[in-house]
Amino acid sequence: LSTPALVIDAGALERNLATMATARPGARLRPHVKAHKCTALAREQYRHGHHGFTCATVREVEGMVAAGLGDDLLLANEVVDTTRLARLGALLDRARITVAVDSEATIDAAARAGLDEVLVDVNVGLPRCGCAPEAAGELAELARARGLTVRGVMGYEGHVVGLADRDTRAEQLRVCLERLHAAHRLVGGELVSAGGTGTYDLHDDRTEVQAGSYALMDTAYAGLGLPFEYAARVVATVISVSSGFAVGDAGLKAFGMDHGNPTVEGGRLWFCSDEHTTFTPEHPVVAGQRITMLPAHIDPTMTLHERAHLVDADGHVLEVWPIDLRGW
Amino acid sequence: LSTPALVIDAGALERNLATMATARPGARLRPHVKAHKCTALAREQYRHGHHGFTCATVREVEGMVAAGLGDDLLLANEVVDTTRLARLGALLDRARITVAVDSEATIDAAARAGLDEVLVDVNVGLPRCGCAPEAAGELAELARARGLTVRGVMGYEGHVVGLADRDTRAEQLRVCLERLHAAHRLVGGELVSAGGTGTYDLHDDRTEVQAGSYALMDTAYAGLGLPFEYAARVVATVISVSSGFAVGDAGLKAFGMDHGNPTVEGGRLWFCSDEHTTFTPEHPVVAGQRITMLPAHIDPTMTLHERAHLVDADGHVLEVWPIDLRGW
Numbered sequence: 257l258s259t260p261a262l263v264i265d266a267g268a269l270e271r272n273l274a275t276m277a278t279a280r281p282g283a284r285l286r287p288h289v290k291a292h293k294c295t296a297l298a299r300e301q302y303r304h305g306h307h308g309f310t311c312a313t314v315r316e317v318e319g320m321v322a323a324g325l326g327d328d329l330l331l332a333n334e335v336v337d338t339t340r341l342a343r344l345g346a347l348l349d350r351a352r353i354t355v356a357v358d359s360e361a362t363i364d365a366a367a368r369a370g371l372d373e374v375l376v377d378v379n380v381g382l383p384r385c386g387c388a389p390e391a392a393g394e395l396a397e398l399a400r401a402r403g404l405t406v407r408g409v410m411g412y413e414g415h416v417v418g419l420a421d422r423d424t425r426a427e428q429l430r431v432c433l434e435r436l437h438a439a440h441r442l443v444g445g446e447l448v449s450a451g452g453t454g455t456y457d458l459h460d461d462r463t464e465v466q467a468g469s470y471a472l473m474d475t476a477y478a479g480l481g482l483p484f485e486y487a488a489r490v491v492a493t494v495i496s497v498s499s500g501f502a503v504g505d506a507g508l509k510a511f512g513m514d515h516g517n518p519t520v521e522g523g524r525l526w527f528c529s530d531e532h533t534t535f536t537p538e539h540p541v542v543a544g545q546r547i548t549m550l551p552a553h554i555d556p557t558m559t560l561h562e563r564a565h566l567v568d569a570d571g572h573v574l575e576v577w578p579i580d581l582r583g584w
Numbered sequence: 585l586s587t588p589a590l591v592i593d594a595g596a597l598e599r600n601l602a603t604m605a606t607a608r609p610g611a612r613l614r615p616h617v618k619a620h621k622c623t624a625l626a627r628e629q630y631r632h633g634h635h636g637f638t639c640a641t642v643r644e645v646e647g648m649v650a651a652g653l654g655d656d657l658l659l660a661n662e663v664v665d666t667t668r669l670a671r672l673g674a675l676l677d678r679a680r681i682t683v684a685v686d687s688e689a690t691i692d693a694a695a696r697a698g699l700d701e702v703l704v705d706v707n708v709g710l711p712r713c714g715c716a717p718e719a720a721g722e723l724a725e726l727a728r729a730r731g732l733t734v735r736g737v738m739g740y741e742g743h744v745v746g747l748a749d750r751d752t753r754a755e756q757l758r759v760c761l762e763r764l765h766a767a768h769r770l771v772g773g774e775l776v777s778a779g780g781t782g783t784y785d786l787h788d789d790r791t792e793v794q795a796g797s798y799a800l801m802d803t804a805y806a807g808l809g810l811p812f813e814y815a816a817r818v819v820a821t822v823i824s825v826s827s828g829f830a831v832g833d834a835g836l837k838a839f840g841m842d843h844g845n846p847t848v849e850g851g852r853l854w855f856c857s858d859e860h861t862t863f864t865p866e867h868p869v870v871a872g873q874r875i876t877m878l879p880a881h882i883d884p885t886m887t888l889h890e891r892a893h894l895v896d897a898d899g900h901v902l903e904v905w906p907i908d909l910r911g912w
Contacts, residue, residue: 258665258667258668258912259665259912260912290858290859312858312859313859333823333833333859333860334823334824334831334833334871335823335833336821336823336871336872337586337587337821339586340586358824359824359825359871361870361871361872362823362824362871379826383826383828383829383854383862384824384831384857384860384862385823385824385831385860386824386826388826414857493664493665495661495662495663495664495690495713496662496686496687496690496712496713496714497687498707498711498714498716500711501711503662503712503713505661505662505663508840508842508881508883508884509883509884509887512836512841513840513841513842513884514836514841514856526711528842529712529742530618530640530883530884531618531640531641531661532661532712532713534711534712542689543662543664543687543689543690544664544689553836555836555837555858556836556837556841556858559837559888560887560888561911562911583889583890584586584587584588584589
């Protein structure tokens with residue numbers, strides 16, 4: 257292994273996927289590929305019974321279609337770039353693609369791009385995309401008038417999924433779902449799409465949950481007491497040892513840093529530089545020795561790596577998976 | 585332009601490069617390519633008279649050699665992976681490559697890889713790589729005993745380059761340089777390599793300065809009152825507009841976040857999500873409109889983009905530059 261290297265523990269991944277597939281079988285989960293950006297991992301989720309996927313970018317949709325995983329792809333994001341949307345329109349002969357809309361501009365872009373199915377994105381409390389719940393019916397009518405099929409509604413409670421206390425998450429989610437179901441009554445359609453790893457078991461069976469991080473996990477989600485294990489780590493090599501600290505060769509360019517520093521297993525992290533992490537090891541280390549680090553936020557960490565190494569319990573590399581859905 | 589898109593203002597870049605080349609002409613600057621990871625940009629620095637470059641990774645060195653920019657490359661980082669170092673050893677017939685060493689292990693790796701020139705990396709106060717100044721002479725002897733040429737010393741004052749007050753930077757730098765020159769007296773050789781954008785004009789002519797961020801700049805370095813302009817921005821498209829805020833399609837995956845949030849020009853940023861930035865625009869915006877954002881830390885931002893678009897003052901794309909030194 258050349259370091260820094262992203263490794264995925266095959267056993268932990270399998271247990272995470274199985275735990276989720278038991279809790280939310282089949283279409284009750286629409287795994288979000290933005291969390292891993294890896295079609296090989298998506299294929300494992302497919303094998304566990306989830307045949308519909310959530311995407312955040314046009315490239316993710318294109319990559320999933322190219323990988324033969326286009327049964328039912330939801331682009332859960334607004335796009336007004338008709339050139340790129342038209343590329344998706346051209347894929348409809350071999351994939352089912354639904355895009356989120358929250359305005360006349362996004363409906364117009366979808367219709368002009370030759371797409372045929374949309375979901376109305378509803379703001380359920382997170383100040384981001386999505387129309388007001390009371391405006392959802394009018395947008396659905398507008399979309400239908402443009403010849404689009406409206407499959408239902410989506411609404412992401414991103415301000416709730418990370419709350420530490422489960423009861424608080426459940427209570428806040430109820431408020432969000434009131435908004436989403438109110439919008440759904442106005443819109444119609446078979447789909448109510450929402451949720452993430454932090455609320456996967458708080459949604460009832462009316463919701464298809466868009467969780468992604470559960471597969472690999474990170475230290476932020478680990479604070480929520482969920483039944484998912486760390487499956488992704490970054491392996492670094494100790495390249496320098498001084499009195500009281502040592503340095504590993506993975507830094508800011510190997511970790512999404514928005515949720516804070518990664519965690520050094522068997523050490524106390526001081527700080528990350530572009531290509532280095534300075535830490536105090538629990539036990540003496542020597543140059544050349546390997547250390548493992550846990551990302552604080554898995555999604556932006558994955559996008560920094562070209563490949564993931566699937567490893568067994570002894571650390572042997574079983575497969576190398578390209579992180580093939582990166583970029584735009 | 586498909587967004588998010590990294591754009592480089594050709595005029596601002598040219599002025600930044602010219603300002604630096606005037607202050608530290610020729611070999612007084614060894615531009616650090618880790619800040620931009622782009623051989624096309626390095627070629628502009630070469631054109632401004634700097635023919636030696638600093639690299640942080642083996643891949644950066646390999647890419648610079650492949651681009652024909654291998655006159656004098658310094659890998660200013662410790663590497664104990666002899667397989668990768670041997671790849672550099674195999675390039676010595678068409679490039680000059682010097683690697684940093686700070687221990688017996690790194691000297692052994694360099695010698696076994698068939699490399700022939702090293703610099704002794706000295707800890708000048710930043711707790712990261714580098715030997716103690718008083719140990720530098722012994723390491724140099726060890727390297728020479730292994731048949732390596734020792735070209736001098738390097739020491740990066742990373743704890744000083746970002747200090748807001750210039751006098752404080754100058755004062756702290758003096759302490760670092762005492763250590764570095766003490767080590768140099770023990771080691772010998774023609775090179776004293778150190779510094780960064782924040783200290784580029786505080787070093788005297790004995791130092792070759794390893795600055796990189798000056799070319800493109802970021803909001804962190806802009807706080808230091810340096811004569812360099814913002815030359816890099818991320819262009820985003822407004823994809824959703826609500827009462828009181830709007831959303832752009834560039835988020836955590838388009839910006840290095842370790843120095844904090846990017847800055848929305850013409851708006852007040854609320855927060856970044858993976859693929860979104862929620863902000864309040866100063867003037868009303870509509871879906872489809874473009875916004876520009878300034879990164880807080882340029883180095884990890886560059887590594888997230890596949891290409892940079894060189895644009896003129898009217899925003900027309902002059903050239904597309906691959907960010908070809910990314911990854912490991």
